[in-house]
Amino acid sequence: MTSFRTLSIRASGLLALSLFLILMVGLGGLGLYANQQGREAFDVMRDEHVGQFRLLNLAQTRVFRSRxxxxxxxxxxxxxxFDRPxxxxxxxxxxLSEAREAFExxxxxxxxxxxxxxxxxxxxxxxxxxxxxxxxxxMLLKEGDLGAYDSGQARLTSMSQAFVDxxxxxxxxxxxxxxxxxxGFRHLADSMNLALAAALTLALVLAMAMALTVRRYLxxxxxxxxxxxxxxAQGRLERRLPDMGSSEVGQLxxxxxxxxxxxxxxxxxxxxTSDDLRHNAERMLDDGRELATRTQRQASALEQTVASLEQLTATVxxxxQHLGDANRLAGDVGKRASKGSEGVAAVAAAMDEIQRHADQVQAMVKLIDDIAFQTNLLALNASVEAARAGEHGRGFAVVAAEVRGLAARSAEAAGEIRSLTGASSKSVADGARQSRAADLSIQGIAAAVGQLGGRIAELEQAAGEQHQGLDQIHRAMAEIDAVTQRNAQxxxxxxxxxxRLTGTALALGQSSAHMQLSDEDDDTCIGEMTVRTQRSWWRGLQAWRERRQARRLTQGVSA
Known part of the structure; x- marks a missing residue:
């Protein structure tokens, strides 16, 4: 029995594994031997008997079909x-040839x-x-000797019967x-079954022995x-453990x-150390209360500052927005002034075009006046020639008189046109001068409006930058406020x-107070907690519970 206590679990497992391995190797060898014998028998049946029967049957079938x-x-x-032989x-x-090949x-x-x-x-x-x-x-069929063919049928029948036998x-x-x-294979299978039954019985005996050994020693x-x-786990640490030998269980x-x-x-x-931890936690609790009060005051001041910054940011x-509206209005005025300048310039150009056409009309009127003068001279010459012709030129003289009259009326009409075009040219020239003056005035207005728009844009940009700066300051103050709030939290x-640390320290001391220790393990004579220390722990725990309950009631009222 002592040898099992000194035997390690690894050695025991290796021993059991070796026995089972030997048993499995034996069974595997028997199985392989039986498998090999069965395979050889199957190969013989498949390669020799089945192949022989198939070829022999094929040769026999081809012979009979040939006959x-x-x-x-x-x-x-x-x-x-109708069929040919x-x-x-x-x-x-x-x-017959296929029968020979199959038989070969x-x-x-x-x-x-x-x-x-x-x-x-x-x-x-x-x-x-x-x-x-x-x-x-x-050969007899090919030669057509049917009598010899019929006489050979009896001999062929006896040969066929001998082949079939x-x-x-x-x-x-x-x-x-x-x-x-x-x-033989069935006998081998029966032997294999007996060997397998014996091996299973031996394995069952080994398993039972191992189970008993494992139960007793493990x-x-x-x-x-x-x-x-x-x-x-229940706090009873006074009982020692016995010596269980050098196995893994003993080491455990x-x-x-x-x-x-x-x-x-x-x-x-x-x-x-739990008492010191409780006192330190109480001091941390007092410091935290004071710091919470200061942080709340700082958060209130920051909230007021953030509200003022929000109002100033909204004003800016x-x-x-107003500067942007003024800038857009100035831009609209500049655009309209530019369009007016373009319209006046178009009017001036139209006046110049009218003046140019009036000059062309003056030239044409002068040409008409010259033509009328030449026509009048020609009519006068025609009248002189008609007078010289006497009675034969009377009709021509009448025509010449009519032509001279038409030339005179043309000259009068040309004079009236000349006077009208002169007055029109003067009016057009005056309108062109006034259009140029109006164009210059509108351009001056557009330039002034552009300068005003630039100034307004600069003011808008400056105000926007100021708004961005105030917004950044507001965000920074908001972040500071958030940080302060987080600090407060x-x-x-x-x-x-x-x-909680105070409560944990109290609970830790209380949880360790019920531990039962052995005096034999106390090498430094520390001993267990005194009655005074236990009473101190109980008082501290009750005070912590009362403070926590009062704090919960205060939070409920404020909510």
Whole structure:
């Protein structure tokens, strides 16, 4: 029994694993042997018997079909019909050739010594049937000797029967060999089943032995260790653990014993330092309250500053909006002045064009006046010539007088046109001068409006920059306000954490007060907590609970 306590779990597992491995290797070897034997038997049946039967059946079928085709060709030769005997004879010859090829493939397969005599007999009967019987009959058909063909039918029937008997003898022996292989495989399978049953029985015995060993030397000590852990969880640290040897379980017991001693030492240290932690937490709580008051005052001042900045920013934004409206109005006035200047310039250009056309009319009127003068001279000359002609030129004189009258009226009309165009040219010149003066005035107005728009744009830009600066200041103040609010929240959380830390320190001292320690583990004579220390812890815990309840009531009223 002591050897199991000193034996490690690894060595025990390796031993059990080795036994199971040996058992599995044995079973695997038997399985491989049985599998190999079965595969060999299957290969023999597949390669030799199945292949031989297939080729032999193919040769036999082709032989009989060749004989049937020969008989059909003989009938076609005796009784003429639409079918020709030549293709039927060729088909019989092809079938006979295929029968030879199949039989040669069959002969190439090794059948063993047991089938050697049957194979030789089968070969002799096949070659006799094909060479002596069928080929001779085929030759007689080709020559058309139907009498000799009919006389050879009886001999061919006896050869066919001998071939069929040899095939049956070969098949019977092959089936007996297959039955022998199957019987051997069944015997091997029965042996394998017995070996498997024995191996399973041995494995069951080993498993039961391992289960008992594991329960006695592993599960029971672990259960005891679990009970010890439960006692430690309940605060009972006074019980020592026994020595369980050098195995992993024994090492685990020694480790848990070391853990128990360390817990005893740490709990005593916690009892010593928890009082200092409580006092420090109370001081942190007082400092947090004072800091929270100051932070709230700072947050209130920042809120007032942010409100003033918001009002100033809104005023500057309104100013920027008004300047933008004025700038847009100035731009509209400048655009309209520019359009008016363009219209006046167009009027001046039209006046110049009218003046140019009036000058052209003056030139044309002068030309008409010259033409009228020349016409008048020509009419005068015509009248003189008509007077010289006497009675024959009287009609021509009348025409010349009419022409002179028309020339005079043309000269008068040209004079009136000249006077009218002169007055029109003077009016056009006056209008052009006035248009140029108006254009200059409108351009001056547009320039002044442009300068005014530029000044307004500069004012708008300056006001916008001022608004941006105020906005940035407002955002900065808002961020400062947010940071202050977060600081206030952090201070509040710090105060709450200080309160929780105080409660934690009290609860820590209270939780360690119920721990039961052994005097044998006290090497420094620290001992357990005194009655005075316990009373101090209880008073501190009750005061912390009262403060926390009062704070919750205050928060509920403010909400």
């Amino acid at each position: 049937v085709e020969m008989d059909r060709a003989a009938r076609l030769t005796r009784v003429p019909s 030549g293709p039927v004879i060729a088909s019989a010859e092809t079938l 493939a069959f002969m190439a397969i090794d059948v063993g010594e047991a089938q050697a005599d049957n194979k030789a007999t089968l070969e002799r009967h096949f070659r006799s049937l094909v060479s002596t019987g069928l080929e001779l009959q085929l 040899s095939v049956e003898a070969f098949s019977t022996l092959a089936l007996e060999q297959e039955e022998g292989l199957a019987a 599960l029971v000590p672990l259960k005891q260790l679990l009970e010890h852990f439960e006692a430690m 017991y020694r480790g848990v014993e070391s853990l128990r001693r360390a817990l005893v030492k740490n709990i005593r240290g916690i009892r010593e 934004a309104q100013t920027v 952090m201070v509040e959380r710090s105060r709450e954490e200080a309160e």
